[in-house]
Amino acid sequence: MTTNGLSVQDLFEFSFLSDPQLSPDGKWVVFVKKVINEKEKYQSNLFLMDVDSKEITQFTQGNFSDVQPRWSSNGRYIFFVSNRSGEQQIWNIAFNGGEASQVTTFKRGASQPVLSPDGKKLIVTVPLSAADSLEEKETKKEKTEEKLKPYITTNLQYKSDAKGFSDETFDHLVLIDLETGTQSLLTDGQYDHHSPAFSPNGMHVAYSANRSEDPEQTFFSDIYQVDLTTNGTEKLTSSDKRFYTPNYSPDGTKLSLLGDDLEYTGATLTRVWILDFATKELSCLTSEWDVECNDVAINDMGSGAASAGAVWSKTNDALFFLASELGSTSLYQVTLNKNITKVVGGKRQVYAFSTDKNQERFVYAVSQSATIPGDLFVSTLSGGDEQRLTAVNEHLLQTKTLSVPEDFHFKANDGTELQGWIMKPVGFKEGETYPLVLEIHGGPHAMYSHAFMHEFQVLAEKGYGVLFMNPRGSHGYGQQFVDAVRGDYGGIDYDDVMVAVDYALENYDWIDSSRLGVTGGSYGGFMTNWIVGHTNKFKAAVTQRSISNWLSFYGVSDIGYFFTEWEHKTTVIEDPEELWRISPLRYAKNIQTPLLILHSEHDYRCPIEQAEQLYVALKQQKKPTRFVRFPESNHELSRSGDPGLRIIRLDEITNWFDAYLK
Template identity: 65%
Template sequence: MTQNGITADDLLKFSFLQDPQLSPDGNWLVYVKRSINEEKKYQSSLYMMDLQTKEEFPFTKKDDKAVQPRFSPEGHTILFTSNRSGTQQIWKIASNGGEAEQLTYFKNGAADPIWSPDGKQVLCTVPLAENEVLLTEDDSEDDSKEAKPYVTSRLKYKADGEGLLNETHKHLILIDLDSGKGTKLTTGSYDHQQATFSPDGKRIAFVANRSKDPDYELISDIYELTLEDNQFTKLTDSDGVFTYPNYSPDGTTLSLLGHRREYKGATLTRVWTLDRATGNLTCLTGDWDVEANDVAINDMGTGVQGKGAVWSTENDALYVQASEKGYTNLYHVSLNKRIKTIVSGKRQIYAFSLDQQQKTAVIGVSDHETPGDFSLVSMADGKEEKLTYANQEWLQEKVLSVPEEINFEARDGSKLHGWVMKPIGYQEGTKYPLIVEIHGGPHAMYSHAFMHEFQVLAEKGYGVLYINPRGSHGYGQAFVDAVRGDYGGNDYHDIMDAVDYATKTCDWIDKDRLGVTGGSYGGFMTNWIVGHTNRFKAAVTQRSITNWLSFYGVSDIGYFFTEWELKADLIQDPDTLWKHSPLRYVKNVETPLLILHSEKDHRCPIEQGEQFYVALKQQQKPTRLVRFPEANHNLSRSGDPSLRISRLNEMIEWFEQYL
């Protein structure tokens, strides 16, 4: 039926490139290459590249999970995190190769290694209970496996990807490399993270929410710790969400990313500076209506912890990623608030690393035809040289569907933007079914990045339509905030207007064979759509929300997300929650609906899918429920490879049955 496009099983062939790190002299690149082994399990190892010869070679073993590589200040040693000893610990290895040496032996493991400027100390994070001392793996403790009840008095007692929280928090540990001794720097039932050293190595800045009850006060502050006397100073006023502190080269100022929650979770991330002497916070991008962050969606697992806003060596500007109109690029933001594009293009720049002199940068790039590769960039003129071709060899044998951009107006005149993909093997004059894809968030962004799922649908003979409806990032603060309090309103109309536009302008679309799918918020919208129109002949809802009343109490974020997004809460206004619940309209559903849900999803728990399934089944409506064991909310992006393939195959079989 089709040519040689990408299949669901081709997931097993991909290499996923993450976390590029340039050596201080700019001559070497170390990065994480993630792949799927013969047992269909993820493995990750470090790779090194000589940037003079462009020779690439594996640097650590493939049979363990090595991540977070970090060059020492002089470039002779690399720290990384690995589970090769059985628990996640920090390891070190000479940058010219050799055997890796285990650095930490903490009973609870360690992660997030950071070098001190003189290379004599390492900072890391270790999970510890409030009064728990720092123990090594050899320290004996009662490890009884006897079944015990789980007891909590916390409001937030579970988290997606973690399960029931075990009352530990991330604490900062300082390791002296000469003695190997680790010193606990932080205390209390708080998470301390995103730490960074001052240029003189005498202070550490970090992010924490040390409010009276962090479960209720959803803020993050910047703190500074003086190492000589272990004194804490709180640098922000608990009135916002501030993250990723970075010291200026002269040590007087911190750069931050964040906002003051003016629009709750829909507030644009801005670039800030914090004067350490005066405490003054200055927003550098207040007049730039752009999200200063990478929020582009792809299903290639390229996301890693960001760098924040990185200072120029001249102390007068910052380098930062930002997302706009479906692309994420790298920008130069000066202290006098001038913004210049460093590297542009219709793509997602998902990572970047600068050498010590900032003459070159390495960027991680994903576009419609590139799952993820690295390029070397000259900071002087922006010229690029591609460094890796991670998937090129086998992708050359495949036919890809290249998305075409569309721009159109919604019924109220709002400008909308998206893409449409033709099926593989497209022939002029033939009619094809169309699948509408709806992203989650809702405050995220479909982009010019590669999407395996969309290519799989195109290979099966489907066109694919995807847009950024209001609520999405990339189109300014008013647009991203427009969905709040209006779920199922104009966001629904945006999706339907996109279908109208596509079917009018693409004569190859068969109007009688339309399908729709989406996950998380996209699952909510899929449920909403089938309860409000019979236009689609088949639908697949994934990790969805069906009932805001129960979501409020069962989701790890329900108690605040519901109020933020619907502008109503269970206690004061349950009627509004029910009004926006797809379950309320389940009697209207005629569209055959496949329900896909992960059993360990704590973000949109499986009871949400179960409620919709039983309500449909009781009415003898065409439906099917597929449960994915041991999977969480991120199944489609980072879940077990076998389950990811099963998920895609379930979708395809459903659409083939009804379209």
């Protein structure tokens, strides 16, 4: 069967848009466009668009990573982060063009530029060790032969999937006077500091940090405020909640915050809060609204962006924020008296937004199932006259036939309403039957959505139907739904995905029940492993960056020591028998389904020993299996990993299913 759907190789042709920033006057938007260059590596540059004419100009050039663009308050300059000097540093460039100039030269780089309202000062985030000084400059590193040294630590958290082994640095906030070049450190100690924000008069800075005696064992995050005239720092919250992304109201009397009270640990809904400076009172504006106030939708187009938090209306009486509900991420407004309205909605993922100084326009980035991998739109506050600004992948998509996901609702075994999506194979013909692949998302506290998924389109192009859904544990359906899986992995979630398969088989007569496949990554890899140990319904399976043994996961994962307790409500020390009961490895003797195991060598979230244990257990039993190890890659391979390895990964998945389901 020849089709003209999206192929594996088409990944190289995509452009990935993120971080749109509207100019103060609302006439221009700067955004990041990432592409895969001729060397099969990522390249990110800044692009400028005239919002009225929709004319786009490439603003920065070269094979670099230019990201995090931010306008000066007068609109004359754009500050951004670039690795063009070797390390990631802050640069700026005049809006009317010219050469970019380097602003910072910190030894370990800098990121997250935040400009003061008068444009004269800049706060940046800088990794510093206890021995570092601000004066130490970035140097071109010569490759020298270094003696082998052991890695030594006394920390509980000594590695992370994002950064590898800890280098004992912490993120600190540095204030830079742009007129004199003077640099001053706003934070101290062995703590990480995040999300700085200037007060409207430029005299105060708020930020979030966990500065407790034992940050490795406590998971709250407080809000602090530093007075730039006295250098005095005040703690504004009481160490019993997780708060982040503070934003000052235009009149300077309040802060908006995103956060939660950890009541359901990692499954607690993020909500919108305000802190009143006069009364020191915290109030939650979305406490009566059973919705996650964040974008938690999954896509594989690398279109995530740092959260803007809850952005104030210019009238000081409302906030704008993203929230995830029923498989969509939309832009909402909440007033100070808790009235919530949808500003920009639809069956899609809105993954970033920005507004101009007068809030006459919103620019936002959208991903939508079969039509928009990631593009920019503009609308007014009322959301009534949306215009599409970009169509960066149209040259590719208009030559392709895409499978359009249809969402459907069905009942779980206990009567709970569930949501799923089904995609027909490209080239579908009535009266013929086709194999079906069930995809299971990671998290588990995330959400499949109406966003674009290249991987799903690749499967459809290869002649597979694709089924995906949000089982218990997923976001989008309220607090009780997302919490239901805690303490019940392999229970209610397994029931939900199997009911989805049964529903699809009953309602779509084109599915061949003898040719079913299953795949998933991370938690979805755990579920894949669990499924093949408990049923022979599937004829082939692919497990990715998976968990097979919760006993060893506890000690080897960068989050294992707390994630295990949060999600399973026990630990290796308290109840090792329970962790073994819910470990797929325990059921390896039951596995008959041919299982492809994909894993990254540098995955510290679900370390590769999880794959090794399962592979050896299957291989020793002479069960059909294959083990693919991806070098120099971490847990994020499928979303932001090396492009060439992403291609190999997709080929491995489709070849495995072709061998057993065709």
